[in-house]
Amino acid sequence: MFRQMFEEKYMRFPKGKAKALTFSYDDGVKADKRLLSIFGAYGLKGAFNLNSKLFDCENWHGRMNEDETFEAFYNSGQEIALHGARHIFMDKVPLCEALKETVDNRAYLEEKFGCIVRGLAYAYGGYNTDIKRILKDCGVAYARTTNSSYSFEIPSDWLELNPTCKHTEKELEQLSGKFFGDSPLNHFKHREPWLFYVWGHSFEFEDNGNWDVIENLGRRAAESAAEIWFATNIEIYDYVQAYNRLVFSLDGERVYNPSALCVWLEIRGTTYEIPAGKTVEFDK
Ligand SMILES: [Zn+2]
Incomplete structure (x- = not known):
């Protein structure tokens, strides 16, 4: 028997799907409400990364106040994740202060939303090896950077989780074309699953007048829903751990x-x- 083909084992997502799509949006701003409704319309899932001591801060692309934030995200079906209590560069303060940023942020969000919060997006993309180490001690499972990978690879270092790209980057179009138009199942050798991970700030859609970017992405994703797992970041993390x-x-x-x-x-x-x-x- 010809046994050379496909002896390799490849992870498949729930229901045997070979592709997963997830999002990560930062700062908890008013434009998140419109983004949440778009996510709801197309069934998209992602993490919303929230600070906890900046609710009354003005001049920040329309941050929501505390009540608005709770109302927008509570029972939204989306993941709530950390973004530091005060949105500081964690790599530019003493390590104990970075730790407090994380712990304060986590304590607030868990208490407020009554859930377990294990994800984080580095504010300003600021991190280093010491920060990664203390995050583990704080019970953080994954931490997203701002470094685009321009790939669909499953992350190997979850505390330095590089997204595929930001929605403002020109590469989004080409990557979307590949993700929706092709599949690992079409490939003979490299059949590893694909994870398309898009991040950004919802106020950028508002500022640039281009909500159609996410509308189009959502529409294309919904059309291919049969072959794509829509999941939050932590759902993907937990799934990959279970597979491993x-x-x-x-x-x-x-x-x-x-x-x-x-x-x-x-x-x-x-x-x-x-x-x-x-x-x-x-x-x-
Ligand atoms: Zn931010």
Whole structure:
């Protein structure tokens, strides 16, 4: 039997999908309300990165006040994530102050929204290796940078999570064309799953008068919804961790999923669902 093809194992997202789409929007500004309604209309999911001590701050692209922020995001179906209590460069203050920024921010958001907050976007993209280390101690699972990867690769260093691109970048169009027009399933060798991760500030749509950028992206995504997993950042993080915890037999033909999440993988062109806590044997 010709067994050279597709012996490799590839992670597949829930329902066996090979592509995932996620977003990350910063600062908790008034324009987020319009963005939330667009996300709702097309089923898009993402993280909204909020500060906690700047609610009354003026001159910041229309920040929402505390009540508005709660009203906009509570039960929105979107992820609430950290952006520092005061939106400072965490790499330009003593380490203990950076730690307090994170802890204060997390304590406020968890108390206010009654949830567990484990994601973060670096304010001004400011971080270093010491910051990454203390974030881990603060229970932060992932932290997004402002460095575009221009790729659909699954992140390997989650505390230095590079997004695919910002929605203001010219590369967005070409990357969208590839993401919606092609698929890892069309490729013979490199069938790794694709993650399209877009970030920005909703006030940029307002300032540039180009809400059509996100409307178009949402429309194209909704048209391809059958093959794309729409997920928040933390849902993707948790899913990838669950996949990475899979335990295989020596010959790679049997797999045990010790996690509480159902995971999917592809081998020899067939996609398998590995239920939580179960062992599955692949067809030979
Ligand atoms: Zn910001």
